[in-house]
Amino acid sequence: MILTSASPATLLQRLSAAAQWLTSPLLPDDYLGLINPLWGAGELCGRVEAVHAETSDAATLVIRPGRGWTLHRPGQWVRIGVDIDGRRHWRTFSLSSAPGRSDGRLTITVKAVRGGLVSNHLVRSTASGTVLRLGRPEGAFVLPEPPPPRLLFVTAGSGITPVMAMLDGLRLDNADGPDIVLVHSAPTPADVIFGGRLRNLAARWPRLRLHERHTQLEGRLRPADLARLCPDWTERSVWACGPPAMLDGIAAYWTGPADGLHVERFSLVPAAAAGSGGRVRFTRSGREAEADGGTPLLAVGESAGALMPSGCRMGICYRCVARLRSGQVRDVRTGQVHGDAGEMIQTCVSVAAGPVEIEL
Amino acid sequence: MPATSHPASVDAEGFGRELDKIRDEVLASLGERDAAYIRGLIAVQRKLELGGRALLFASWLPPAWAAGTAALAVAKILENMEIGHNVLHGQWDWMRDPKIHSTTWEWDFASPADQWKHSHNFVHHTWTNVLGKDRDIGYSAMRISPEQRWHPIYLAQPFYNALLALFFEYGIAIYDLELERIPSGKKDLKEALTQLRAVAAKIRRQVVKDYVAFPLLAGPAFLPVLLGNLTANLARNVWGHTIIFCGHFPEGAEVFTEDRLENETRGEWYVRQLLGSCNIDGGRLFHIMSGNLSYQIEHHLFPDLPSNRYGEIAPRVRALCERFGLPYTSGSLARQAGSVWKRVLRMALPGPSPRRPAAGPPASFKAAA
Numbered sequence: 005m006i007l008t009s010a011s012p013a014t015l016l017q018r019l020s021a022a023a024q025w026l027t028s029p030l031l032p033d034d035y036l037g038l039i040n041p042l043w044g045a046g047e048l049c050g051r052v053e054a055v056h057a058e059t060s061d062a063a064t065l066v067i068r069p070g071r072g073w074t075l076h077r078p079g080q081w082v083r084i085g086v087d088i089d090g091r092r093h094w095r096t097f098s099l100s101s102a103p104g105r106s107d108g109r110l111t112i113t114v115k116a117v118r119g120g121l122v123s124n125h126l127v128r129s130t131a132s133g134t135v136l137r138l139g140r141p142e143g144a145f146v147l148p149e150p151p152p153p154r155l156l157f158v159t160a161g162s163g164i165t166p167v168m169a170m171l172d173g174l175r176l177d178n179a180d181g182p183d184i185v186l187v188h189s190a191p192t193p194a195d196v197i198f199g200g201r202l203r204n205l206a207a208r209w210p211r212l213r214l215h216e217r218h219t220q221l222e223g224r225l226r227p228a229d230l231a232r233l234c235p236d237w238t239e240r241s242v243w244a245c246g247p248p249a250m251l252d253g254i255a256a257y258w259t260g261p262a263d264g265l266h267v268e269r270f271s272l273v274p275a276a277a278a279g280s281g282g283r284v285r286f287t288r289s290g291r292e293a294e295a296d297g298g299t300p301l302l303a304v305g306e307s308a309g310a311l312m313p314s315g316c317r318m319g320i321c322y323r324c325v326a327r328l329r330s331g332q333v334r335d336v337r338t339g340q341v342h343g344d345a346g347e348m349i350q351t352c353v354s355v356a357a358g359p360v361e362i363e364l
Numbered sequence: 365m366p367a368t369s370h371p372a373s374v375d376a377e378g379f380g381r382e383l384d385k386i387r388d389e390v391l392a393s394l395g396e397r398d399a400a401y402i403r404g405l406i407a408v409q410r411k412l413e414l415g416g417r418a419l420l421f422a423s424w425l426p427p428a429w430a431a432g433t434a435a436l437a438v439a440k441i442l443e444n445m446e447i448g449h450n451v452l453h454g455q456w457d458w459m460r461d462p463k464i465h466s467t468t469w470e471w472d473f474a475s476p477a478d479q480w481k482h483s484h485n486f487v488h489h490t491w492t493n494v495l496g497k498d499r500d501i502g503y504s505a506m507r508i509s510p511e512q513r514w515h516p517i518y519l520a521q522p523f524y525n526a527l528l529a530l531f532f533e534y535g536i537a538i539y540d541l542e543l544e545r546i547p548s549g550k551k552d553l554k555e556a557l558t559q560l561r562a563v564a565a566k567i568r569r570q571v572v573k574d575y576v577a578f579p580l581l582a583g584p585a586f587l588p589v590l591l592g593n594l595t596a597n598l599a600r601n602v603w604g605h606t607i608i609f610c611g612h613f614p615e616g617a618e619v620f621t622e623d624r625l626e627n628e629t630r631g632e633w634y635v636r637q638l639l640g641s642c643n644i645d646g647g648r649l650f651h652i653m654s655g656n657l658s659y660q661i662e663h664h665l666f667p668d669l670p671s672n673r674y675g676e677i678a679p680r681v682r683a684l685c686e687r688f689g690l691p692y693t694s695g696s697l698a699r700q701a702g703s704v705w706k707r708v709l710r711m712a713l714p715g716p717s718p719r720r721p722a723a724g725p726p727a728s729f730k731a732a733a
Contacts, residue, residue: 025577028569029470030410034463038410047463090399092460315486318630320667322454322466323486338388347460348467 041135042070052134053109058197062115062162063127064100069110069138075103076110076141078173079166079243079268084112085137088125092137094344095122096270098165098245099141100198102172113197115162145245145268147174151182152241156234158254160189160225160246164197166268167245176209185234189217189225189246225250227257242266282359286310287329289364295356300336302351310364312351319353326351331360379688380631386680387666390673394458401672402456402464405652406447413439416596417578423588436596438653441603443472444533445655450671452481457668474537474570476562483540489667493612493640494620500612501619503528503539507711509619510718514711521712522705532601537563603653606701607644611660614642614703616693635690637664643678643694650697651675661692 023032033044041049050067057063076082081098100113116127145166147155151174157167167186175181186206190196196216206214215233217225230237238260244251245268258265281297284304293308295301302324305312315323319337325348332343333354341357343349351362412435419432448471450456456464470477483499491497495511502508506525507518528535541559545551574593582589618639628636644650644658651658651674659674662681666674685692695703 025569025572026581028573029472029566035410035414038407087399087459087461089395090397090459091395315482316490318490318633320489321481321485322457322668323481325454325457325467337384338391344460348457348465350454 042068044070048072048138048140050110050136050138052130052132052136054132055130058113059115059195059199061127061195062113062197064111064113065126065130066109066111067136067138068108073110073138074140077146078102078169079146080141080143080169081145081166082112082141083139084126085139086122086125086130086134088121093122094137094139094346098143098162098169098268100165100168102169113162113165113168115197143268145243145266147243153182154236154240155182155184156230156237156240156242157184157186157188158225158230158242158244158246158250159186160250162197163245163247163268163270164188164202165245167243168198168201170243171205171212176205176212181211184212185215185237185240186212187215187217187225187230187233189219189250191220192218227253230254230257238264240264244268245270280357282331282356284308284356284359285361286364287361295360297334297355297357298336299355300352301333301349301354301356301360301362304356305351305362305364310362312364314352317352319350322350324351325349327363329361329363332357333360374635374690375688376631376635377629378631379684379690380629380634382684382688383634383665383681384630386677387669390666390669390677391458394670398670398672399459402447402451402459402670405442406464409439409442409447412436412442420578420589420592421582421585423582423585423592429588429592433592433595436592437599440472440596440600441653444600444604445607445657446652446671447471447655448473449655449657452477453485454668455670472570474533474563474567475540476537476559476566479537479540479559479562483542485667489664491625492637492664493618494622494625494636496622497625499539499542502613503535504544505539506708508613508707509711510716511619511621512711514714518712522709525705525708529602529605530598532605533597534567537567606697607654607657609704610644610697610700611642611657612640613707614693614695614700615707616691617642634665637661638685638690638692640664641693642700643692644697644700645694646697648675661694 020032026032027035031046033046036043042051049070050073051070052065053068054066055063056066076099079098081096083094083096085092085094087093097112097114099110101109101111103110114123114126116124147170157170159167171184171186174184176184186202188196188202190199193199193216196202199216202214206212217229219225234240238258240260242254242258242260242265244254244266248269251267251269255265255267281295283292284295284301285292286305286308289310291305291308291310293304295304300317302312302314302317306314313324313326315321317324328343328345328347328349330345332341333349334341334357336353336355343357343360349362351364416432416435416437416439419428419435421432423429423432448469451464451469452466452471454466457466462468466481473480475483488498488500493501495501495509502512505528506521507514541556541563542551543556546553546556574597575590578593579586579590620636620640624636638661641660641664643661644654646654646658656671656674657663659671659678662669662674662678663671665681666677682692
């Protein structure tokens with residue numbers, strides 16, 4: 005064992021521990037955050053420094069991450085926390101930039117979906133200077149190192165975003181670089197996110213072939229079309245990102261090796277009808293129970309044998325709150341159905357609206 | 365503070381429905397304005413604290429000492445009352461910000477947040493003013509209702525109430541341990557010891573911060589900084605004690621017997637919260653400094669609604685009380701505090717004989733009529 009002097013990291017930790025005696029019960033971060041939210045490491049933040057429109061309903065947000073951000077790999081996604089009308093909402097977005105930009109910033113590219121609260125807010129109502137919360141980069145939709153010599157990307161709509169980060173990270177100017185085919189679907193040429201950039205890249209680098217599929221004119225891409233557009237497609241390393249129907253179609257049609265096809269799904273669990281009840285799983289205690297739409301989750305958990313904190317049982321004391329991992333619940337007092345992953349809910353006044361997972 | 369049952373003629377359910385309507389309206393309208401309020405207030409409080417401590421470092425200048433101590437006292441009051449107490453009630457949980465959330469918040473108060481949430485949010489707010497259930501009646505140490513049997517020890521209660529005011533946060537921390545429930549076995553000794561250790565750990569951090577670390581950092585200003593911090597803490601304690609005692613103990617606030625809880629409906633629960641609470645009149649700044657507990661009635665009806673909304677709904681609650689023939693007790697700080705002290709002094713002595721619920725309408729109803 006080699007003894008070394010304290011590394012800068014442990015020195016910082018010691019300083020922080022000492023400073024906590026001055027800031028107790030708060031953390032030094034809480035005061036640093038008063039000056040600049042990006043300085044705190046406890047809750048990772050990023051500041052929006054620019055918003056560029058990509059299409060009529062998509063925009064790229066240029067974000068300067070705060071202290072504590074770890075470099076991502078191209079193709080990964082990040083959870084973004086945004087406050088809308090006072091409430092925090094978390095959504096997942098692919099990073100559209102390659103890691104380690106010289107300006108230290110990262111980008112996400114968001115397409116406003118119809119009725120989507122967060123995506124519309126990010127695309128249309130987010131100003132420079134807005135502070136967002138960031139998760140850690142996650143996801144396994146990443147190219148191996150070194151990249152496969154022959155690649156096929158199949159994307160649709162905002163499914164291009166992780167692939168844009170990958171293309172940014174690949175050395176297209178390298179003569180030994182991979183041979184790339186990109187098949188991208190969008191309703192019209194004007195709807196192609198990064199359209200100008202992609203066309204420029206394809207015009208400049210012969211190793212990148214771009215096929216745009218404009219679905220309003222040509223109809224949706226069928227898996228059989230792939231064989232026509234890219235005859236050697238089953239011999240390539242295929243990376244697909246887009247709507248579930250497209251991905252399912254490709255997977256069913258795929259005849260290449262099982263490890264040759266990689267798909268990234270942005271899946272949405274549809275909300276069940278209000279008050280319909282559902283299967284409730286208490287993740288920490290491992291208990292499960294079938295809940296009807298009228299029994300509070302507190303009672304469901306108690307009869308299932310989960311360790312449920314509780315208090316007034318009428319929604320006033322907040323002793324029963326627990327973290328929702330997935331699913332939606334209905335507030336028995338207001339009838340409102342709500343639930344984002346990670347939301348803290350009052351179990352004594354919440355009933356299951358569909359399948360629910362609670363971290364208890 | 366006579367024990368009463370509410371008169372049968374009160375339409376408690378109708379009253380409750382109207383209150384639910386107010387509650388739903390406020391919940392539906394929560395948004396950016398409210399979030400900006402609490403975030404702004406937290407920022408102001410932290411800057412006040414930093415400013416106060418910085419001024420105290422220059423406390424060889426007497427005006428700097430006075431200004432620093434005042435800023436720190438105000439910061440500590442805001443931290444405990446308008447921020448801490450209300451965040452711990454879950455008033456801001458709807459924002460889903462883990463930094464301003466009842467499950468993560470810890471405050472500059474000797475009672476750890478978790479113990480406080482049990483004794484205050486649950487026991488006190490659920491069983492408000494029910495003898496034998498709500499331990500906040502006289503904080504289990506004082507006689508403030510004729511129903512409590514007199515004992516010679518109560519002769520000293522004016523003295524120990526003054527002492528409690530000065531050391532309020534420690535009094536509350538000990539009170540939250542529910543030591544009186546240990547002999548009867550209602551409370552586990554081991555649990556109490558674990559809680560006691562948590563309290564001790566909190567007190568240690570507070571003492572090191574205010575009476576050791578910051579004075580040492582100030583070097584030659586050690587003593588003035590220590591005295592400034594002590595003054596700020598005592599001022600916070602006295603202020604908190606005053607506001608909180610004015611919430612449930614002045615003339616007009618009622619005490620209930622346990623039978624009142626049997627089959628209590630939502631509407632009856634609202635009525636009990638109303639009858640057991642008293643407001644204090646004042647300006648906007650006064651309400652913020654009192655953590656909006658000056659709207660004690662609104663707070664007890666809706667303990668989890670954001671405190672910045674209490675002042676807005678108070679006129680509507682008051683109008684409802686008039687419509688349903690229910691009393692709405694409110695008075696100036698001087699009047700309410702005087703009323704509390706009069707009660708503490710009177711109840712130190714034996715008597716009067718408790719008024720029986722059946723003996724007629726309670727005093728406050730007559731006053732309201």
